[in-house]
Amino acid sequence: MKNPYSKKRRLGTALLTVVLMVSCLLSACSTTGTKGSSGAQQATQPSGQASAAPHKIIIKHAMEETTLESTPARIVVLDNGALDNLLALGVKPVGAPTVQLEQPYPDYLKNQTEGITNIGTIDEPNLESIAKLNPDLILGSKDTHEKIYNKLKQLAPTVYVDTIGYTWKENLKLQAQAVGKEAEAAKLLDSYENRLKDFRSQMGDRISTTKVSILRPRADHVRIYLKESFSGSIVSDAGLQRPAAQQGTGLSANAGEEQIADMAGDVILWFSRDKEHLLRTKLVNNPLWLKLDAVQSNQVHEVSAETWLSGLGIQAANLVVDDLFKVLLKSK
Known part of the structure; x- marks a missing residue:
């Protein structure tokens, strides 16, 4: 007599086999994913969602190496050069200082600085104001802010250039690296x-x-800016020559009425933040000044201190170049 349950057992076994096969197929599909051009497996993402891989950057700067876990979005800058450069790169900082407290940002940047919080002066940035902005990156310079570096890096990853001024091109590259805009900096x-x-x-x-x-x-006195100054570096980049007395190294040299000969040149370009200064009070009537070639040929030109002295970034550099075109070629 045939076992009445044998047929049922055979049917059950067949059904179990089918279930196991389907389960294996589903499991394979869920782990296979897709392959990119390199052939490496990539997990599938829900529609409309990008990969969550962070943009991690290690920045070697004037103080140490600083790791940024992702591209920063809330950036505080501590000087005019960093402000100028970031705005040129299309990145608006959340905070920046001014030369003097309550002073507006440089006039040549006025159409770009709306909404940026004043964090004090360049020489004395306010740490409490910086902390309130909840930054994820702080950009400064060693020669100006070295003493507060350890305090700043407790607030956010902090990246310092070594100095400001004639190193402005290297500074732009470092700051661009920190904000993920290296290609943009190269174009500028x-x-x-x-x-x-x-x-x-x-x-x-x-x-x-x-x-x-x-x-x-x-x-x-009169400060003579040399080749290792911001404006001096741009004049050198332009291929223009400097008078013999202005060939020295360093940022600048001081001169008084006794050193008027050191101020000579075919063209004299000057700037000042002082309302009353030696050029207006004494030099303008000094016989030695009046005998200089540039004075006699009407080649003494005032230019903007905001750009030639304290701009320190790529936008200011281009405005210095504008002045060279205007003064020496009478055009842009």
Whole structure:
């Protein structure tokens, strides 16, 4: 007599086999995923969602190495150069200082700075104001803010350039790296170099014979800016020459009425923040000043202190180049 349950057992076994096969197929599908061009397996993502891989960056800077776990979004800058550069890169900081308390941001940036919180002065940024902004990156300079570095890095990852001024191109590159805008920085520098190439071409043979003097008259002396200054570096990039007395290294040299000869040049470009300064109070009537070639040929030109002195970024650099075109070629 046949077992009445044998047929049922055979049916049950078949059904179990089918279930196991389907389960294995579903499991394989859920783990296989898709492959990119490199052939590596990638987990599938729900529709409309990107991969969650962070943009981790290790920045080697003037103080140490700093790790950024992702591209920063809330950035505080501690000087005009970093403010200028970030705005040029299309990144608006949440906080920035001014030269003097309650002073507005540089006029040449006025259309770009709406909504940025003043965090004090460049020399004395307010740590409490910075903390309230909840930054995820702070950009400063070692030569100005070294003493507060350890306090700042407790608030957010902090990246310092070594110095400000003639190193402005290297500073732009480092700051661009920190905010993930290296390609944009390269384009800005290429454009700057192309403008100077055009300037040199238009100057022709005059480029190797025109000596430019850069002066900042103060209340009781004149500061002569040398090649290792912001504006001095741009004049050098342009291919223009400097007078013999202005060939020294360093940022600047001081001169009084006794050193008027050191201020000479085919062209004198000057700027000042002081309302009353030596050029207006004494030099303008000094016989030695009046005998200078630039004075006699009407080649003494005032330029903006905001750009030539304290701009320190790529936008200010281009405005300095604008002035070179205006003064030496009478055009842009």
